[in-house]
Amino acid sequence: xxxxxxxxxxxxxxxxxxxxxxxxxxxxxxxxxxxxxxxxxxxxxxxxxxxxxxxxxxxxxxxxxxxxxxxxxxxxxxxxxxxxxxxxxxxxxxxxxxxxxxxxxxxxxxxxxxxxxxxxxxxxxxxxxxxxxxxxxxxxxxxxxxxxxxxxxxxxxxxxxxxxxxxxxxxxxxxxxxxxxxxxxxxxxxxxxxxxxxxxxxxxxxxxxxxxxxxxxxxxxxxxxxxxxxxxxxxxxxxxxxxxxxxxxxxxxxxxxxxxxxxxxxxxxxxxxxxxxxxxxxxxxxxxxxxxxxxxxxxxxxxxxxxxxxxxxxxxxxxxxxxxxxxxxxxxxxxxxxxxxxxxxxxxxxxxxxxxxxxxxxxxxxxxxxxxxxxxxxxxxxxxxxxxxxxxxxxxxxxxxxxxxxxxxxxxxxxxxxxxxxxxxxxxxxxxxxxx
Amino acid sequence: xxxxxxxxxxxxxxxxxxxxxxxxxxxxxxxxxxxxxxxxxxxxxxxxxxxxxxxxxxxxxxxxxxxxxxxxxxxxxxxxxxxxxxxxxxxxxxxxxxxxxxxxxxxxxxxxxxxxxxxxxxxxxxxxxxxxxxxxxxxxxxxxxxxxxxxxxxxxxxxxxxxxxxxxxxxxxxxxxxxxxxxxxxxxxxxxxxxxxxxxxxxxxxxxxxxxxxxxxxxxxxxxxxxxxxxxxxxxxxxxxxxxxxxxxxxxxxxxxxxxxxxxxxxxxxxxxxxxxxxxxxxxxxxxxxxxxxxxxxxxxxxxxxxxxxxxxx
Numbered sequence: 001x002x003x004x005x006x007x008x009x010x011x012x013x014x015x016x017x018x019x020x021x022x023x024x025x026x027x028x029x030x031x032x033x034x035x036x037x038x039x040x041x042x043x044x045x046x047x048x049x050x051x052x053x054x055x056x057x058x059x060x061x062x063x064x065x066x067x068x069x070x071x072x073x074x075x076x077x078x079x080x081x082x083x084x085x086x087x088x089x090x091x092x093x094x095x096x097x098x099x100x101x102x103x104x105x106x107x108x109x110x111x112x113x114x115x116x117x118x119x120x121x122x123x124x125x126x127x128x129x130x131x132x133x134x135x136x137x138x139x140x141x142x143x144x145x146x147x148x149x150x151x152x153x154x155x156x157x158x159x160x161x162x163x164x165x166x167x168x169x170x171x172x173x174x175x176x177x178x179x180x181x182x183x184x185x186x187x188x189x190x191x192x193x194x195x196x197x198x199x200x201x202x203x204x205x206x207x208x209x210x211x212x213x214x215x216x217x218x219x220x221x222x223x224x225x226x227x228x229x230x231x232x233x234x235x236x237x238x239x240x241x242x243x244x245x246x247x248x249x250x251x252x253x254x255x256x257x258x259x260x261x262x263x264x265x266x267x268x269x270x271x272x273x274x275x276x277x278x279x280x281x282x283x284x285x286x287x288x289x290x291x292x293x294x295x296x297x298x299x300x301x302x303x304x305x306x307x308x309x310x311x312x313x314x315x316x317x318x319x320x321x322x323x324x325x326x327x328x329x330x331x332x333x334x335x336x337x338x339x340x341x342x343x344x345x346x347x348x349x350x351x352x353x354x355x356x357x358x359x360x361x362x363x364x365x366x367x368x369x370x371x372x373x374x375x376x377x378x379x380x381x382x383x384x385x386x387x388x389x390x391x392x393x394x395x396x397x398x399x400x401x402x403x404x405x406x407x408x409x410x411x412x413x414x415x416x417x418x419x420x421x422x423x424x425x426x427x428x429x430x431x432x433x434x435x436x
Numbered sequence: 437x438x439x440x441x442x443x444x445x446x447x448x449x450x451x452x453x454x455x456x457x458x459x460x461x462x463x464x465x466x467x468x469x470x471x472x473x474x475x476x477x478x479x480x481x482x483x484x485x486x487x488x489x490x491x492x493x494x495x496x497x498x499x500x501x502x503x504x505x506x507x508x509x510x511x512x513x514x515x516x517x518x519x520x521x522x523x524x525x526x527x528x529x530x531x532x533x534x535x536x537x538x539x540x541x542x543x544x545x546x547x548x549x550x551x552x553x554x555x556x557x558x559x560x561x562x563x564x565x566x567x568x569x570x571x572x573x574x575x576x577x578x579x580x581x582x583x584x585x586x587x588x589x590x591x592x593x594x595x596x597x598x599x600x601x602x603x604x605x606x607x608x609x610x611x612x613x614x615x616x617x618x619x620x621x622x623x624x625x626x627x628x629x630x631x632x633x634x635x636x637x638x639x640x641x642x643x644x645x646x647x648x649x650x651x652x653x654x655x656x657x658x659x660x661x662x663x664x665x666x667x668x669x670x671x672x673x674x675x676x677x678x679x680x681x682x683x684x685x686x687x688x689x690x691x692x693x694x695x696x697x698x699x700x701x702x703x704x705x706x707x708x709x710x711x712x713x714x715x716x717x718x719x720x721x722x723x724x725x726x727x728x729x730x731x732x733x734x735x736x737x738x739x740x741x742x743x744x745x746x747x748x749x750x
Contacts, residue, residue, distance in 0.1 A: 016448075240736060251737050324440060330446060331447075335440070335442045335447065338440075350447075352447060357441045359441070363509075364549065364550055364552070365551050366551050366680060367551065367682075369637070369679065369683075372684055377736040383684075399732070408445050411449070412448065415450075415456070
């Protein structure tokens with residue numbers, strides 16, 4: 001067996017991965033979807049359809065001229081009912097297109113591309129046209145990430161299969177069930193950025209995924225690609241931490257991973273790239289883990305734009321009384337207060353009972369230093385939290401507040417239950433506001 | 437779904453709480469306390485109870501006067517217990533109780549309560565008593581002697597008469613001294629328990645004790661004697677590791693330990709007192725804000741390993 005690699009600090013929260021052994025199922029075709037026009041980092045899309053228009057599955061219905069953006073597609077066939085302001089799972093108010101299903105699910109596909117003959121430019125254009133963004137949660141447009149600035153040489157591609165977030169198993173199942181597609185997607189990434197080696201990092205609580213992917217690598221007989229087992233520790237899947245663990249390079253503060261010759265993509269993103277290039281399928285569905293206090297937790301292939309509540313219903317409904325509904329994992333998920341549609345970066349929906357949603361009482365800091373011990377970046381969270389709370393933002397800079405990646409380890413361990421991550425986020429937001 | 441709760445991530449918290457840590461420290465002090473009772477008689481129980489009750493009452497009254505709510509978090513119990521453990525076994529009860537009340541009211545609550553004090557409250561209580569009643573605070577008895585037949589501690593014997601106490605007695609604790617400081621083994625058991633639980637950082641006691649040992653060896657003294665005698669173990673495992681009054685970073689804790697060790701050696705070899713643990717920790721408590729200001733961990737993506745940074749550094 002491979003020896004697992006790891007990093008300094010971090011935490012071991014309960015994995016809560018109850019759906020790890022459950023094969024991916026296809027969710028029922030939803031009666032309606034709400035396609036948000038801003039699901040990604042960058043400029044929002046403008047609608048390409050009007051109310052009353054008929055659309056087909058896979059048809060582009062929103063796009064932008066901006067360099068950093070990604071188009072959106074109809075995920076079912078039917079009629080555009082309404083274009084209006086909607087709440088997104090990450091708490092933003094954005095324009096959304098509501099499509100009512102005609103029940104036929106008629107598709108339009110793009111032409112298939114043979115990546116062997118296609119040029120880099122063609123492939124990148126296809127990835128953009130397919131609306132692919134980082135599916136690990138960041139939602140950064142993949143075509144932009146695959147076009148590093150002139151002069152930046154990428155020697156290493158890392159696929160992120162760590163899935164360290166408690167609760168989520170979407171990537172895990174995808175690696176177990178469709179490793180060949182992931183590898184083919186990876187090969188496309190490596191071709192585009194002209195990298196000569198690739199690593200797939202997988203946490204060692206997913207032995208079956210490590211085995212399946214390793215077997216697939218053997219089948220492909222691609223000597224450039226290696227599977228790396230990672231110790232199960234949060235936040236192993238943060239890109240910066242993953243790079244450090246796999247190739248022992250650190251991204252200098254304020255720069256990008258391409259400055260150190262590395263590019264990281266999620267395994268699901270690689271699979272989406274495969275589908276877009278080989279099959280001409282745009283990003284209209286993804287695997288979503290619906291878990292927590294629902295009667296029948298599942299990994300569901302879900303059309304983008306499906307209502308959270310519909311998916312929860314499909315998983316047997318809420319067990320008891322719902323306290324929180326999260327978009328994302330237990331460590332970094334965002335709690336919502338009403339129904340929202342699945343967006344491209346929605347990997348997980350977690351229902352927490354009222355009991356588990358109780359907020360702990362905040363007490364005075366003991367200066368125990370546990371937050372310092374677990375911070376994977378080497379920050380002093382309690383001092384940052386205190387400075388931010390007191391409005392001393394300039395001093396926050398001296399303590400490297402901008403390097404915080406918001407993993408939440410400090411808040412998790414704090415015996416005084418101080419919401420350190422929230423305070424630090426507040427400090428970061430205030431500094432950003434001041435910088436203009 | 438009605439009444440959904442919105443709160444920032446993370447949505448799970450570890451089950452470690454202030455109470456859990458405090459009561460673990462109390463559990464860790466049981467071996468040392470039991471040794472104190474065994475060697476110096478059941479009378480010391482009344483000293484311990486007096487200190488704890490007085491500390492709790494003082495905290496209750498002080499917090500009420502400050503308009504704050506009293507929370508039974510266990511921290512006042514620790515202060516009372518630790519103070520009792522570093523008092524002579526035949527100290528008058530009222531004196532012990534007064535020391536505990538002073539420790540809580542002036543060294544803890546006056547600074548704002550738990551988390552805000554600069555100096556270790558128990559040690560402030562001890563120094564307060566030592567300054568006020570020096571005779572009572574240096575009147576010792578031999579183990580298993582129930583009348584106050586005054587004697588000298590191993591460090592007194594070494595300093596005044598150059599008499600060495602056998603190492604084994606020092607390790608087990610059947611020597612004269614403060615109630616809970618004599619048995620190095622008992623203290624070590626509690627300390628290892630807290631280190632294993634990860635409630636205290638091993639770096640502090642190790643750097644502290646090692647500094648004393650190495651320096652004493654270099655200066656031609658018996659290092660084992662100096663490590664085991666006096667309150668070094670109790671101080672190193674239970675007072676130099678107090679969260680509130682010691683540095684927050686690992687690097688800072690090592691500096692704290694080395695500094696405290698240095699001060700112990702200076703006081704024992706040059707100073708007027710035979711012992712120096714209490715002063716060494718209190719002096720280093722005063723340096724803690726300075727250490728925390730300048731000693732920071734290496735930040736990811738910042739090239740050079742730079743332990744000392746000045747506030748202006750970018």
